[in-house]
Amino acid sequence: xxxxxxxxxxxxxxxxxxLAYRADTVVNILLNLMWLGWELLSLNIIFNNTDTLGxxxxxxxxxxxxxxxxxxxxxxAFIWPNxxxxxxxxxxxxxxxxxxxxxxxxxxxxxxxxxxxRFWDLILATVLIVVGVNMSAETTTAPxxxxxxxxxxxxxxxxxxxxxxxIALTFWFVKFDNNVTxxxxxxxxxxxxxxxYPAWLRIIVTFIIPIAVATTIPLQALRGxxxxxxxxxFFAVSVISFFVASRVWKAGLRQYSGAxx
Amino acid sequence: xxxxxxxxxxxxxxxxxERKGGFGAAVRSFFKRKYKEVKAxxxxxxxxxxxxxxGFLGPNGAGKTTTLKMLSGLLHPTNGKANVLGFTPWExxxxxLRSITLVMGQRNRLSWDIxxxxxxxxxxxxxxxxxxxxxxxxxxxxxxxxLEPLMKKPVRNLSLGERxxxxxxxGLLHRPKVLFLDEPTIGLDITGxxxxxxxxxxxxxxxxxxxxxxxxxxxxxxxxxxxIIIIHHGQLKYDGGITNLSKKIAPFKLIGVMLAESNSHDLxxxxxxxxxxxxxxxxxxxxxAEDVTRITSRLxxxxxxxxxxxxxxxIEDVIEQAFNS
Numbered sequence: 331x332x333x334x335x336x337x338x339x340x341x342x343x344x345x346x347x348x349l350a351y352r353a354d355t356v357v358n359i360l361l362n363l364m365w366l367g368w369e370l371l372s373l374n375i376i377f378n379n380t381d382t383l384g385x386x387x388x389x390x391x392x393x394x395x396x397x398x399x400x401x402x403x404x405x406x407a408f409i410w411p412n413x414x415x416x417x418x419x420x421x422x423x424x425x426x427x428x429x430x431x432x433x434x435x436x437x438x439x440x441x442x443x444x445x446x447x448r449f450w451d452l453i454l455a456t457v458l459i460v461v462g463v464n465m466s467a468e469t470t471t472a473p474x475x476x477x478x479x480x481x482x483x484x485x486x487x488x489x490x491x492x493x494x495x496x497i498a499l500t501f502w503f504v505k506f507d508n509n510v511t512x513x514x515x516x517x518x519x520x521x522x523x524x525x526x527y528p529a530w531l532r533i534i535v536t537f538i539i540p541i542a543v544a545t546t547i548p549l550q551a552l553r554g555x556x557x558x559x560x561x562x563x564f565f566a567v568s569v570i571s572f573f574v575a576s577r578v579w580k581a582g583l584r585q586y587s588g589a590x591x
Numbered sequence: 592x593x594x595x596x597x598x599x600x601x602x603x604x605x606x607x608x609e610r611k612g613g614f615g616a617a618v619r620s621f622f623k624r625k626y627k628e629v630k631a632x633x634x635x636x637x638x639x640x641x642x643x644x645x646g647f648l649g650p651n652g653a654g655k656t657t658t659l660k661m662l663s664g665l666l667h668p669t670n671g672k673a674n675v676l677g678f679t680p681w682e683x684x685x686x687x688l689r690s691i692t693l694v695m696g697q698r699n700r701l702s703w704d705i706x707x708x709x710x711x712x713x714x715x716x717x718x719x720x721x722x723x724x725x726x727x728x729x730x731x732x733x734x735x736x737x738l739e740p741l742m743k744k745p746v747r748n749l750s751l752g753e754r755x756x757x758x759x760x761x762g763l764l765h766r767p768k769v770l771f772l773d774e775p776t777i778g779l780d781i782t783g784x785x786x787x788x789x790x791x792x793x794x795x796x797x798x799x800x801x802x803x804x805x806x807x808x809x810x811x812x813x814x815x816x817x818x819i820i821i822i823h824h825g826q827l828k829y830d831g832g833i834t835n836l837s838k839k840i841a842p843f844k845l846i847g848v849m850l851a852e853s854n855s856h857d858l859x860x861x862x863x864x865x866x867x868x869x870x871x872x873x874x875x876x877x878x879x880a881e882d883v884t885r886i887t888s889r890l891x892x893x894x895x896x897x898x899x900x901x902x903x904x905x906i907e908d909v910i911e912q913a914f915n916s
Contacts, residue, residue, distance in 0.1 A: 332719070335716055336716050336717065339712065339713050339715075339716035339717075340713070342709075342712070342713075343702065343705065343709055343710070343712075343713050346705045346709050347702060347704050347705055350704035350705055350745060351704070422698070423695075423698050424698055424699065424700065426660070426665050426693070426695070426698065427693075427698070427700045429664075429665060429683070430663060430664065430665065430683075430688055430691075430693055431688065431717050431718075432685040432686075432688040432689045432717065432718060432719075433685075433717055584667065587665055587666050587667045587681060
């Protein structure tokens with residue numbers, strides 16, 4: 331498949347770039363080992379001291395943490411480095427070359443930079459999800475697990491779309507480096523189940539800020555708390571948001587081509 | 592088959608925020624921004640046939656880069672039409688993008704930290720080139736540009752000239768049919784410029800690619816292009832053969848004389864004296880082309896001439912005059 335060929339080409343180049351500076355590489359490996367140790371330690375603390383939080387069982391909490399890690403990996407491995415590159419390419423004009431390549435510019439802007447070091451996070455996330463789902467196995471059914479996976483993906487698509495819209499705004503404002511900061515602020519509220527928040531904040535977190543969509547809602551699906559209609563709505567929202575994002579992106583490109591010199 | 596590049600009444604107007612210098616003006620401008628319309632390109636027309644190398648000339652801000660950007664598809668024009676290889680460039684069709692290239696001398700497409708060879712492979716994936724196609728093109732480019740020794744070093748460790756070779760090669764791996772080159776030799780030393788020039792000539796001969804290039808170095812243009820297009824303040828000033836340019840815009844000849852005796856003779860009664868920094872031995876006058884024979888014989892009769900030459904004025908001067916006319 332063409333997309334996988336391209337992705338693997340990008341991945342290779344990013345590995346090559348990551349290995350370009352030896353001292354930097356060593357520091358990165360050490361740092362990431364340290365992080366992994368720290369993550370495992372804090373997981374151990376959660377395992378040993380908590381049974382429930384806001385009415386959620388331990389297995390569900392672990393699965394939630396796994397989904398959160400997954401979203402986090404998407405942020406750190408793709409969204410951050412590519413935002414940085416994007417902002418830079420608008421300023422130094424290398425965006426011109428991106429636009430003139432015979433591949434969707436949205437695809438190029440999403441995948442041209444990859445923080446390859448964070449791939450351990452992906453493994454950790456998968457392990458957490460598998461363990462969490464297993465721990466709550468007595469109370470879950472196969473369809474619940476499937477909708478959980480489906481909604482985790484739709485949640486990530488919604489966040490991704492939001493990101494595309496945020497960076498596309500740069501085409502209008504030329505300098506809009508805060509686009510990452512805004513997204514990060516939205517992200518942090520997703521670390522805990524949305525039910526921990528008071529009702530009014532929950533509404534904001536769930537509907538205005540779609541991060542809850544990526545973490546809490548899949549978990550609700552796992553617990554069988556969502557109706558088929560709700561599941562269909564979330565699925566539709568992700569499709570619509572992706573569609574809107576690609577339209578905004580195209581409009582942004584038109585703006586860029588109309589205004590830049 | 593119609594022309595490779597066809598430009599019809601192409602115009603581009605920018606809106607540029609404008610304010611006076613100073614702190615107060617900066618604050619006022621934040622709340623109420625004034626815009627000024629800049630007509631970068633105004634109703635430009637030309638056609639370029641397959642295989643032509645055309646030099647695109649004009650002073651800074653004349654609209655050269657804007658035109659190149661419209662033709663490559665980066666900019667939407669405010670008005671007018673363009674057709675390149677049967678496509679409207681700014682629709683950005685993938686098929687179109689696969690058959691053109693834009694190389695800008697002042698911008699980098701290669702990743703700084705890794706050898707160019709690695710970036711080339713990424714381009715191979717992006718342009719969907721088979722291994723055979725890629726190897727064949729790479730071999731050709733290597734032959735012409737001597738790339739191989741440069742491929743092992745990270746791009747940041749290359750000299751400017753070496754980097755430019757790699758940048759150009761990166762832009763040509765997909766064997767584009769049309770090349771838009773914006774200042775491809777900028778910042779290079781004479782040898783570097785000559786290398787790139789020779790490469791472009793040979794590449795054009797081998798592949799039949801159409802080349803439209805802008806350059807500040809007249810030598811690039813005089814060496815490569817039989818045809819030039821001059822644009823000034825966004826308007827087309829001249830489009831035609833480089834040899835005709837002097838006839839049309841500056842129908843003058845330069846007569847250089849070396850006198851056997853002292854240099855005290857007054858030459859201004861024969862023609863306009865001009866400086867020539869490359870030749871101190873001779874003194875030069877500029878005369879109208881139709882007067883050359885008459886004035887030459889008068890000079891030979893009147894003065895103790897040791898040596899005499901008749902030449903076209905340097906193309907730089909002619910173009911300079913074209914800008915100012």
